[in-house]
Structures are given as structure tokens and as C-alpha cells.
Amino acid sequence: MVRTIFITLVLSYIxxxxxxxxxxxxxAEPPELAxxxxxxxxxKNCQACHQLYGLGGYMGPDLTNIVSDSTKxxxxxxxxxxxxxxxxxxxxxxxxxVNKLLAFLTWVDKSGRSRVAKDQVNWYGNYQIDKK
Ligand code: HEC
Incomplete structure (x- = not known):
């Protein structure tokens, strides 16, 4: 009995x-153009001046969501x-x-958001991803 349990456990472990x-x-592989x-x-070291997901240089603005930004x-x-x-x-x-860079920025845009907008945070402090 003990031996059966032992063997079963060893086999399960392996x-x-x-x-x-x-x-x-x-x-999720990005498309070739991206x-x-x-x-x-x-x-071209764009990251030296720009951020993606809030990380990077701070001379220029964050570009994570520039493609889906309604004002840009x-x-x-x-x-x-x-x-x-x-x-x-x-x-x-x-x-x-430029087209290749846009394909990259479009792909980055779909992968996440750099900033959490006030209306995306629930009253109890959780972040709601589905709302824009
Ligand atoms: C030497 C620093 C520097 C480098 C390198 C740089 N940028 Fe910029 N970029 C800036 C600054 C500063 C601005 C803001 C310009 C303004 O408002 O006049 C800007 C603005 C932009 C904007 C418009 C952003 C907005 O929200 O208005 C885009 C898009 C952009 N850069 C893309 C790129 C890309 C792609 C690269 C790499 C190929 C790059 N930049 C390299 C400094 C840089």
C-alpha cells in the first residue's frame, strides 16, 4: 500500500x-512590419526621449497610446x-x-495603457480594463 502511494507520487512528480x-x-508575436x-x-533611440508604458526618457511625451488617442x-x-x-x-x-514605426506604435498601443484615467478606477480603487 505504502509502496503504491510512493510510486504514484513519484510518477506524478516526474x-x-x-x-x-x-x-x-x-x-503574441508582433507582425513583421511592427x-x-x-x-x-x-x-534611432526614440526611447531616450520618449516613454513606453511610462518608462524611458522624459524629454518628449509618452507614446504608448498615441495611435488610439482621439486628439492625436x-x-x-x-x-x-x-x-x-x-x-x-x-x-x-x-x-x-515612418510606416514601420507607426506599425510598431500601433502594436504597442494594443498591448496596454500607459496611464490609468480617473474614470477607469472603481470607487473601491480597482482598475477597470474594459472601460476607456
Ligand atoms: C532628442 C529627443 C527626441 C528623440 C531622439 C525623439 N523624439 Fe520624438 N519628440 C521629442 C520631443 C521633445 C517632442 C515634443 C515636440 C513638441 O511638442 O514640439 C517629441 C514628439 C514626438 C511625437 C508627438 C508626440 C505627441 O504626443 O505630441 C511623436 C509621435 C514622436 N516624437 C515620435 C518619435 C519617434 C518615433 C522617435 C524615434 C524615431 C523620436 N520621436 C525620437 C523628442 C525626441
């Missing part, structure tokens, strides 16, 4: 360990990226590079 260490969660945009984001959006972002402003440098990017 089986469970096998499952745990072999399980790889399917990662990946290409991420390469440009990194090589993709065309607005493209204009800044393409020509810069007095404060943001013109990085001399081609239209193709």
Missing part, C-alpha cells in the same frame, strides 16, 4: 515536472516623426521607416 518545464506559453518598426525605434492618432504621430519640431529632431526617416 509527469508534472515534465509538463511544467516543457510548457511554453504561446507568445518588428521592423521596433528595430528603428531602437536604432497615427497621422499626427507620422507628421512629428517625419519632420520633427523645434524640440524634436528631424531624424531624416523615409516614408517606409
Amino acid at each position: 509527469g508534472y515536472s515534465f509538463l511544467v518545464y516543457n510548457y511554453t506559453a504561446p507568445a 518588428k521592423a518598426g521596433m528595430d528603428i525605434w531602437q536604432s 492618432g497615427a497621422a499626427y504621430a507620422a507628421a512629428f516623426i517625419k519632420v520633427g519640431t523645434a524640440r524634436m529632431p528631424d531624424l531624416k526617416l523615409t516614408d517606409e521607416e
Whole structure:
């Protein structure tokens, strides 16, 4: 009896360990265009001045949700990226590079929110994701 329990437990342990260490969660891979945009984001060091999810440099604004921002959006972002402003440098990017960056920012936008708006917080302090 004791032996049966022992063997069952050992086998369960081995089986469970096998499952745990072999399980790889399917990662949500970004589309190719967004990946290409991420390469440009990194090589041009946009993060030195901008934040994603609140992290990064603080010279320019957070860009996590610029694409879905009703007062801004993709065309607005493209204009800044393409020509810069007095404060943001013109990085001399081609239209193709700008499109890739927009694909990256669109993908980032869908992955989370940088700021919790007041109306997303319940009266008891919890964050409600479904509300915008
Ligand atoms: C040297 C710092 C610096 C770098 C590098 C930089 N930016 Fe900026 N960016 C800024 C500043 C400052 C602003 C605000 C400009 C203004 O309001 O005149 C800005 C504004 C923007 C905006 C408009 C944001 C808004 O909400 O109004 C976008 C989009 C943007 N940058 C994208 C990028 C991308 C993409 C890169 C990399 C290819 C990049 N920036 C690199 C400094 C930088």
C-alpha cells in the first residue's frame, strides 16, 4: 500500500515536472512590419526621449497610446516623426521607416495603457480594463 502511494507520487512528480518545464506559453508575436518598426525605434533611440508604458526618457511625451488617442492618432504621430519640431529632431526617416514605426506604435498601443484615467478606477480603487 505504502509502496503504491510512493510510486504514484513519484510518477506524478516526474509527469508534472515534465509538463511544467516543457510548457511554453504561446507568445503574441508582433507582425513583421511592427518588428521592423521596433528595430528603428531602437536604432534611432526614440526611447531616450520618449516613454513606453511610462518608462524611458522624459524629454518628449509618452507614446504608448498615441495611435488610439482621439486628439492625436497615427497621422499626427507620422507628421512629428517625419519632420520633427523645434524640440524634436528631424531624424531624416523615409516614408517606409515612418510606416514601420507607426506599425510598431500601433502594436504597442494594443498591448496596454500607459496611464490609468480617473474614470477607469472603481470607487473601491480597482482598475477597470474594459472601460476607456
Ligand atoms: C532628442 C529627443 C527626441 C528623440 C531622439 C525623439 N523624439 Fe520624438 N519628440 C521629442 C520631443 C521633445 C517632442 C515634443 C515636440 C513638441 O511638442 O514640439 C517629441 C514628439 C514626438 C511625437 C508627438 C508626440 C505627441 O504626443 O505630441 C511623436 C509621435 C514622436 N516624437 C515620435 C518619435 C519617434 C518615433 C522617435 C524615434 C524615431 C523620436 N520621436 C525620437 C523628442 C525626441
